[in-house]
Amino acid sequence: MEDLHYLILKKERFHDFVRSVSEVGKLVAPVPKGFNNFAFEAVTSAGEIALRYIPTILPLKKFFMPQRETLLEFSTGRKGVVNAVVECEPVTIFGAHTCDLAGIQCLNMVFSERPRDQNYLTRKNQIALIGLECNEYCDQYANCHLVNASFPGGGYDIFFTDLGEFFIVHVKTQAGDMIVGAAGTFEKADSSHINELKKMRTQKRKIFNNEVPVDSRQIPEMFDRSFRARVWKELDERCLACGNCTNVCPTCYCFDIRDELDLSLKHGIRYRVWDSCQLEPFARVAGGMNFRKERAARQRHRYYRKFRYPVDRFARFFCTGCGRCTRTCMADISLKETLNELIKESEDRVWKKWL
Amino acid sequence: MEKVVIKDSAYRLRKAKILHTKKLTANEKFFEIALADGELLDHEPGQFVMISLLGIGEVPISVSSSPTKRESFDICVRAVGKVTRSLHKLKAGSEIGIRGPYGQGFPIQILEGNDLLIVAGGLGIAPLRSLIKYVIDNRRDFGKIHILLGCKEPKELLFSDELDEWNSRADLYYACTVDRADPDWAGNVGLITTLIPGVDLDPQRTFAAVVGPPVMYNFVIKELLAKGIPERQILLSFERNMKCGNGKCGRCQIQNLYVCQNGPVFNYERIKNLSEAF
Numbered sequence: 001m002e003d004l005h006y007l008i009l010k011k012e013r014f015h016d017f018v019r020s021v022s023e024v025g026k027l028v029a030p031v032p033k034g035f036n037n038f039a040f041e042a043v044t045s046a047g048e049i050a051l052r053y054i055p056t057i058l059p060l061k062k063f064f065m066p067q068r069e070t071l072l073e074f075s076t077g078r079k080g081v082v083n084a085v086v087e088c089e090p091v092t093i094f095g096a097h098t099c100d101l102a103g104i105q106c107l108n109m110v111f112s113e114r115p116r117d118q119n120y121l122t123r124k125n126q127i128a129l130i131g132l133e134c135n136e137y138c139d140q141y142a143n144c145h146l147v148n149a150s151f152p153g154g155g156y157d158i159f160f161t162d163l164g165e166f167f168i169v170h171v172k173t174q175a176g177d178m179i180v181g182a183a184g185t186f187e188k189a190d191s192s193h194i195n196e197l198k199k200m201r202t203q204k205r206k207i208f209n210n211e212v213p214v215d216s217r218q219i220p221e222m223f224d225r226s227f228r229a230r231v232w233k234e235l236d237e238r239c240l241a242c243g244n245c246t247n248v249c250p251t252c253y254c255f256d257i258r259d260e261l262d263l264s265l266k267h268g269i270r271y272r273v274w275d276s277c278q279l280e281p282f283a284r285v286a287g288g289m290n291f292r293k294e295r296a297a298r299q300r301h302r303y304y305r306k307f308r309y310p311v312d313r314f315a316r317f318f319c320t321g322c323g324r325c326t327r328t329c330m331a332d333i334s335l336k337e338t339l340n341e342l343i344k345e346s347e348d349r350v351w352k353k354w355l
Numbered sequence: 356m357e358k359v360v361i362k363d364s365a366y367r368l369r370k371a372k373i374l375h376t377k378k379l380t381a382n383e384k385f386f387e388i389a390l391a392d393g394e395l396l397d398h399e400p401g402q403f404v405m406i407s408l409l410g411i412g413e414v415p416i417s418v419s420s421s422p423t424k425r426e427s428f429d430i431c432v433r434a435v436g437k438v439t440r441s442l443h444k445l446k447a448g449s450e451i452g453i454r455g456p457y458g459q460g461f462p463i464q465i466l467e468g469n470d471l472l473i474v475a476g477g478l479g480i481a482p483l484r485s486l487i488k489y490v491i492d493n494r495r496d497f498g499k500i501h502i503l504l505g506c507k508e509p510k511e512l513l514f515s516d517e518l519d520e521w522n523s524r525a526d527l528y529y530a531c532t533v534d535r536a537d538p539d540w541a542g543n544v545g546l547i548t549t550l551i552p553g554v555d556l557d558p559q560r561t562f563a564a565v566v567g568p569p570v571m572y573n574f575v576i577k578e579l580l581a582k583g584i585p586e587r588q589i590l591l592s593f594e595r596n597m598k599c600g601n602g603k604c605g606r607c608q609i610q611n612l613y614v615c616q617n618g619p620v621f622n623y624e625r626i627k628n629l630s631e632a633f
Binding site for chain 2: 070071072073074076080082083084085086087088089110111113115116117118119122227253254255256257258259260261265268270272275277282283284285286287288289291292297301304308309312313
């Protein structure tokens with residue numbers, strides 16, 4: 001297959017494409033839920049899909065790592081059997097923005113690290129990803145450019161870019177090739193289409209700029225100086241410790257593991273559920289000692305897990321700039337504001353050193 | 356939604372049987388456990404296992420026996436939560452599930468040929484007993500051995516019969532103290548830090564292994580540094596909440612480190628600047 005394999009999907013054929021994909025298996029896409037909220041849900045027709053949408057309430061991680069998933073099934077008693085299981089189904093996801101594709105890339109790294117998480121990896125292998133480019137900002141909360149997630153950087157099988165009359169479609173993988181082949185609604189792209197894409201990207205580069213005034217290469221170093229920053233204390237006073245920010249984050253993957261027996265007490269499951277480092281009992285041990293008692297420490301931990309720790313471990317930020325944490329925060333804690341505060345404080349400290 | 360059985364899940368359990376239990380104190384109980392089919396646990400001193408009671412949950416517990424004991428392994432469990440309280444109710448013959456061993460234990464290969472100062476506070480003796488027993492079984496490979504033990508009251512002393520044996524051995528130095536004495540106590544009274552200055556050691560060739568409650572670390576480390584033991588030769592083991600043991604669930608993180616994978620044993624030099632550690 002050619003490395004750069006571009007096709008065209010005319011807008012009037014989009015309906016046929018969606019129908020053909022949804023007939024083959026489960027198709028999931030962003031759907032409007034009212035009040036400018038969107039969610040990834042199963043669709044069967046193009047009319048249900050929102051082609052222009054702000055990041056959905058929950059990110060794509062809900063398909064890769066469901067809120068609740070069974071790890072073990074067991075029966076109790078002398079002849080008890082324990083089986084490790086994974087619940088999965090083939091899914092095609094349409095309309096993933098570049099920030100959400102970056103989020104999945106982050107999760108892929110985490111769950112492929114040894115010891116590998118077979119539940120995640122088994123499910124991942126059954127999911128096809130079709131990206132959709134943002135030609136402009138979704139809203140004022142995004143900071144995707146800062147974290148290098150505003151332009152497509154892989155992590156998809158097919159990638160759609162809306163160019164008005166048609167979509168230009170980049171087919172990246174064999175799985176993607178099979179999808180477009182089965183749909184049969186695509187035409188070959190010629191150089192004029194490619195030029196239009198280039199023109200759009202040039203225009204896009206003018207729109208997208210670092211959303212906070214810092215060179216992203218300086219961010220890890222800035223965080224190294226910020227462990228005792230004033231801003232954490234401020235967040236301590238505002239944060240409600242509700243865990244919304246981590247639930248909606250595309251790269252938060254902390255979980256709890258629990259057991260559940262059925263009413264007969266003979267069968268049960270061990271399952272994992274999303275958890276949050278923002279909740280008070282998260283780092284508490286049974287003896288009562290809580291190793292991250294203060295909200296300031298918990299909020300700080302969240303920011304460091306996005307901007308500092310993964311840089312050493314995975315050579316990238318775990319913030320994808322989607323803005324969900326800011327949109328969802330009941331206390332109006334804004335990621336961009338926090339970063340701005342850190343920049344200011346960090347600069348003050350550097351100046352003081354010199355003076 | 357299809358359900359597939361997977362063979363290589365990190366959450367699958369190894370079957371094990373409780374061979375023998377013994378009440379050590381009002382809250383702590385000793386268990387000897389054997390893996391089914393005569394499997395070997397193959398752990399290192401300082402590593403931990405996830406103990407699983409189906410339908411109740413899992414807990415991380417340090418292994419208390421030396422790897423030189425091959426046919427079974429020991430754990431010492433304080434009843435503090437749902438799982439540990441349920442575990443206390445189990446008798447010999449009961450079946451449990453095991454995952455692990457997990458984590459980085461004490462670096463035995465590096466410790467060999469050096470002197471050891473072992474500092475155990477309270478339940479800290481549980482993981483350290485694994486190291487002590489290993490060292491005693493391989494006594495020739497180590498230099499001087501000092502064992503310092505401390506706990507709140509005499510009635511909380513764990514493994515008291517073994518302590519007498521260690522105390523009577525001529526090839527190691529042993530001292531024990533309690534914070535508060537009772538009328539029958541004839542030994543040292545005071546915090547464990549009061550025992551450190553009296554130890555005659557060569558700091559350059561001494562490795563300290565310290566395990567105890569969080570409050571103990573700062574004070575003990577100060578004394579050890581005052582003795583001249585280099586930072587990288589001070590080994591500490593941390594307790595944290597854990598759900599997975601695979602460096603994923605996030606509960607045991609100390610800043611950028613996962614206690615379950617990078618620890619639970621760390622050298623002081625590596626973690627001295629991590630404020631979440633202390």
